[in-house]
Amino acid sequence: MPIKLNSTDADFEARFAEMLSAKREDSADVGDTVSAIIADVRARGDEALCELTAKFDGMELSPEGLRFSPEEIAEQVAKVSTEDRAALQLAAERIRAYHARQIPDDASWTDPDGATLGWRWTAVGAAGLYVPGGQAAYPSSVLMNAIPARVAGVERLVITVPTPRGVVNPLVLLAAQLSGVDEVYRIGGAQAIAALAYGTNTIRPVDKITGPGNAYVAAAKRQVFGKVGIDMIAGPSEVLIIAEGEQNPDWLALDLLAQAEHDADAQSILITTDEMLAHAVAGAVDRILPTLPRAEIAGASWRDYGTIIVVRDLDEAAALSNRIAPEHLELCVDDPEALALKCRDAGAIFLGAHTPEAVGDYVSGPNHVLPTARSARFSSGLSVLDFLKRTTMAKLSPGALAAIGPAAVRLAGAEGLQAHGASVQARLSVLNERGAG
Amino acid sequence: MPIKLNSTDADFEARFAEMLSAKREDSADVGDTVSAIIADVRARGDEALCELTAKFDGMELSPEGLRFSPEEIAEQVAKVSTEDRAALQLAAERIRAYHARQIPDDASWTDPDGATLGWRWTAVGAAGLYVPGGQAAYPSSVLMNAIPARVAGVERLVITVPTPRGVVNPLVLLAAQLSGVDEVYRIGGAQAIAALAYGTNTIRPVDKITGPGNAYVAAAKRQVFGKVGIDMIAGPSEVLIIAEGEQNPDWLALDLLAQAEHDADAQSILITTDEMLAHAVAGAVDRILPTLPRAEIAGASWRDYGTIIVVRDLDEAAALSNRIAPEHLELCVDDPEALALKCRDAGAIFLGAHTPEAVGDYVSGPNHVLPTARSARFSSGLSVLDFLKRTTMAKLSPGALAAIGPAAVRLAGAEGLQAHGASVQARLSVLNERGAG
Structure with missing residues (x-):
């Protein structure tokens, strides 16, 4: 039996927190x-x-x-x-x-002091x-x-x-x-x-x-x-679907099951404003599940970690989504763009009823290597940036060094790093002599 | 005594490789x-x-x-x-x-198939x-x-x-x-x-x-x-200076010592095309070192890890630099921009004689938290990106799903993930009915 919650239940906060902190992975110590x-x-x-x-x-x-x-x-x-x-x-x-x-x-610019700064990838x-x-x-x-x-x-x-x-x-x-x-x-x-x-x-x-x-x-x-x-060490995969009433229950059930069939540790969550839809999706899952070749895996995932939450409104759904920070977030609602703005922490967002998560696994274009286990709070999916590194660049003109070097000498002194200060001061002294000459 | 190498020495490759693989950190197991x-x-x-x-x-x-x-x-x-x-x-x-x-x-675009794609930071x-x-x-x-x-x-x-x-x-x-x-x-x-x-x-x-x-x-x-x-776990800090003949030996010596005074495990390396300059800098280090308040730390670093390498030309210097992948790279040469293009792996590059590394520690603007211990080969210094995460976005129109969905169904089948395929196929079937109706 998947977890069924209603945000108006007296024990909702405790049960949601319990669901959130459930450890899904048994990491063998190898x-x-x-x-x-x-x-x-x-x-x-x-x-x-x-x-x-x-x-x-x-x-x-x-x-x-x-x-x-x-x-x-x-x-x-x-x-x-x-x-x-x-x-x-x-x-x-x-x-x-x-x-x-x-x-x-890449970037390169020269500031008013005469420092040419930038970076290179x-x-x-x-x-x-x-x-x-x-x-x-x-x-x-x-x-x-x-x-x-x-x-x-x-x-x-x-x-x-x-x-x-x-x-x-x-x-x-x-x-x-x-x-x-x-x-x-x-x-x-x-x-x-x-x-x-x-x-x-x-x-x-x-x-x-x-x-x-x-x-x-x-x-x-x-x-x-x-x-x-x-790259990041991936944990078990998860999907969160936020849906309003006028959605096709079979489509949502299949999206939940597509996640569940990956792995018995995968997690599929539906948050909906519509209690009728919640029941209809739960029924569709029960009907479709036995027909799947991977019914055993998907069934274990749905039984142990599957969750359906009925909420009052989409603002509440977005707030719960941000606490879950899901790897995949499907927004099957009338105005998915508006809801997406409120869902801050997610690896990938799929907007609207015709963007099932499975197209993202294969052909839509964005990467399917995404942050799991709430790490979308602080990390991103795989991208071109993971195969690049950035080198920062700085070139000071003598004038720029004269303008900002004294502050470096001052701070080096405050940090007790004399050679740092002296390396700047030696240059400033020569510049001063030239200026005085 | 710092290590002194000449790239024409018969045992250069062996000694350079030894220097490169020397473990500078004694990481206590805590x-x-x-x-x-x-x-x-x-x-x-x-x-x-x-x-x-x-x-x-x-x-x-x-x-x-x-x-x-x-x-x-x-x-x-x-x-x-x-x-x-x-x-x-x-x-x-x-x-x-x-x-x-x-x-x-951020980015958002709609491709010819009708898929609206992008990302959001x-x-x-x-x-x-x-x-x-x-x-x-x-x-x-x-x-x-x-x-x-x-x-x-x-x-x-x-x-x-x-x-x-x-x-x-x-x-x-x-x-x-x-x-x-x-x-x-x-x-x-x-x-x-x-x-x-x-x-x-x-x-x-x-x-x-x-x-x-x-x-x-x-x-x-x-x-x-x-x-x-x-962020990255930092190792001991290092600087590599590449210098041609017409440089002030005292300035370079102070830059080497500024690195060395951080930590007895820090490493300061000079690569130069000019043997005379190599001797002059070594002499300046010996002269200045005892005058520093942190002479003990800087002296230990210079004695154990300090290195001066004489090379034939700047191309050779750049090749060695890429093997070192230094955290800080100072280019004290006539055309630092040209040399920078050849030095691919470095955390930060300081161009020209008036950009001592110490200004980068404090006031030039780029970040001083940089990849150490050769990790500039694959990572970057701290930046705004470290405090952001990217969410990928996709929204398929019915037409886009009709165009690319069948390929997702095909690949899901090839990977044995039936529910993935079915979640796409269920939508395609409804679209086909509508199209046929």
């Missing part, structure tokens, strides 16, 4: 195992990689066999149907077009994308990670994707090809993250690692953070 | 102690805060006394000299002017800035952290600054006032980070924590990451 794997790959390189791949993926590989050859990729990609290829191409084009608009501008040199293998290999995730990197101008783009017992997903390789990936290695787990961060004879290290993975991959990313950059 | 402190503050709130503050800072406080009152702040701020106040005001104005240009634009709701106490309390760091948050539009801005045995730095409180900080608490250490992340009766929790601190503060920030956002 830190020590992962540390050992990373140390092994650092010490023994390809040899360790091959052994670990034999052990965990049931694949006997030589160092030369770690990388997919162009022929192997072509052979796999040829298996993709024309329809699947066309769909993936459409997705790639739309994702590319959206992300191309995210490229930020440059791409990360090399990026590595982790792609889970087997059943959880999602070609859409390849596009969502690789295309922003390519748009940013990353020179070298590497994918690792395990092929447990030899299982290769042709769509993943096609997605890599469409995204312009340079190298694809058939490794996974913490050993793949270690190889990307520290390099081996076969695999050169990268500067940034992104992409989803299991508990071992997540722990490995945490451990190599600092040596390389990483 | 994780368990910090976990216990965080758990204590979560469990007992203000009571734990007061006990820990008595224990670690020698300050007996009641919960009501944790926060500086407006009268206490006014009393402290009145102690600041007119000259110091003017210098701090100039710095604040220049930092504000620089960061105001970093506010990114909003400020983090509440930010907490950690300021170290006692000797290491730097008012400039308050400005560098608080002003970008305020420029971003953060509604609630909190500072924690420990006051060990009652020592308060009036300039820190003035910097907080000039930056528009809302609340200042006299707490520090892991307990301050725990209070900011989880809240107590007295201190409401924040969404993002930034600012430098000791090993306990850094470990606490790592542990609360996820619950709140954090």
Whole structure:
């Protein structure tokens, strides 16, 4: 039974707070195992990689066999149907077009004191994308990670994707090809993250690692953070739908179930001003759920974390939304733009009844890698900016140094940093002599 | 003795690689102690805060006394000299002017298929800035952290600054006032980070924590990451100066020493095309070093990590710079703009002989919180963006869904996510009926 709340209930605040703080993830403590794997790959390189791949993926590989050859990729990609290829191409084009608009501008200006200031964006040199293998290999995730990197101008783009017992997903390789990936290695787990961060004879290290993975991959990313950059560690996914009365209950039920089918830890929440709609959606979920191939997963998620909340008005809905800070927020209301302005914290907003969250997972264009577990309060989805870094620039004319240097000397003195002050004062003294000369 | 290298030496590559991989930080493992402190503050709130503050800072406080009152702040701020106040005001104005240009634009457009796409930036709701106490309390760091948050539009801005045995730095409180900080608490250490992340009766929790601190503060920030956002964990600071022949050796020596005086783990590197200049700078360092109040710290840094490298030309200098990926890069050459284009990885670049790094620490305008330990390869200095998050927006017209929805259905099928496909297909079916009707 999903949680059903009404904001007029006496115990509403307590029950909403309880729902909000429920821990959905059982994070296995695999830190020590992962540390050992990373140390092994650092010490023994390809040899360790091959052994670990034999052990965990049931694949006997030589160092030369770690990388997919162009022929192997072509052979796999040829298996993709024309329809699947066309769909993936459409997705790639739309994702590319959206992300191309995210490229930020450099800036340079000279202020009245004569200081030329600004910044410059440059791409990360090399990026590595982790792609889970087997059943959880999602070609859409390849596009969502690789295309922003390519748009940013990353020179070298590497994918690792395990092929447990030899299982290769042709769509993943096609997605890599469409995204312009340079190298694809058939490794996974913490050993793949270690190889990307520290390099081996076969695999050169990268500067940034992104992409989803299991508990071992997540722990490995945490451990190599600092040596390389990483994206956010994703938690279980969630959707919040805010709906008014005149909505199609089946559509909303399917949107809730689309979230629930990801993972038993996923969470689907409906907030509505209309108690009749709440009942109708709950009924539709019960009717549709058994028909789904992934009914077991979706059923567990809906039973344990599914929530329907009836509220007085949309202002109340927006206030609750901001406390939830959902990864995905669907606004199925008459004026979604107005409501969106009140919903401050969300990873992605889907406006109106014809924008189901699932189109955002594949083809609308924005990234589907989004902040989970209330982190939309302080972080953003994956973007071109994740593959760029900004260098600040400053050039002072002698006049500018004369104008603002004395304040630096003063503050350096106040902070007890004499050499800081002296490095400025030495220049000011020469300028003063010249001025006096 | 600093390291002296010449790129023509037979063992240059080995010795440069050794210098690059030298571990400068001895990171004490304080994780368990910090976990216990965080758990204590979560469990007992203000009571734990007061006990820990008595224990670690020698300050007996009641919960009501944790926060500086407006009268206490006014009393402290009145102690600041007119000259110091003017210098701090100039710095604040220049930092504000620089960061105001970093506010990114929202975007919204409608593509040919009828999909309205874009994104929206909003400020983090509440930010907490950690300021170290006692000797290491730097008012400039308050400005560098608080002003970008305020420029971003953060509604609630909190500072924690420990006051060990009652020592308060009036300039820190003035910097907080000039930056528009809302609340200042006299707490520090892991307990301050725990209070900011989880809240107590007295201190409401924040969404993002930034600012430098000791090993306990850094470990606490790592542990609360996820619950709140954090900035990068800073390592020891470094400067790289690239210089041609016609430079003033004393100026360069002072710039190297300004870096070295921060911390015995700091690193100062000079790369020059001119062997004579290398000798002159080395001599100037030896001459000036004993005159510094912080000679012991600067001397240790210069002895253990100071490096002078003579290279054939500026291209070689730029290539080495990119391998170092320095936090601060000074280009004291005839054409610094041309050289800057070749130096891809650096936190901040200072162009020309009249832009000593120390002006960047205080008054030039760009942020002085910058990526250390080679992380400029993949990350950027603190900016307004660190206090904003981006929400992606999508609204499909019925026509847009009809155009791109089938590709989403196809890909959902390929990924085995039936409910995803069905949520799109249900809408497409209704549209088709309408179209056929």
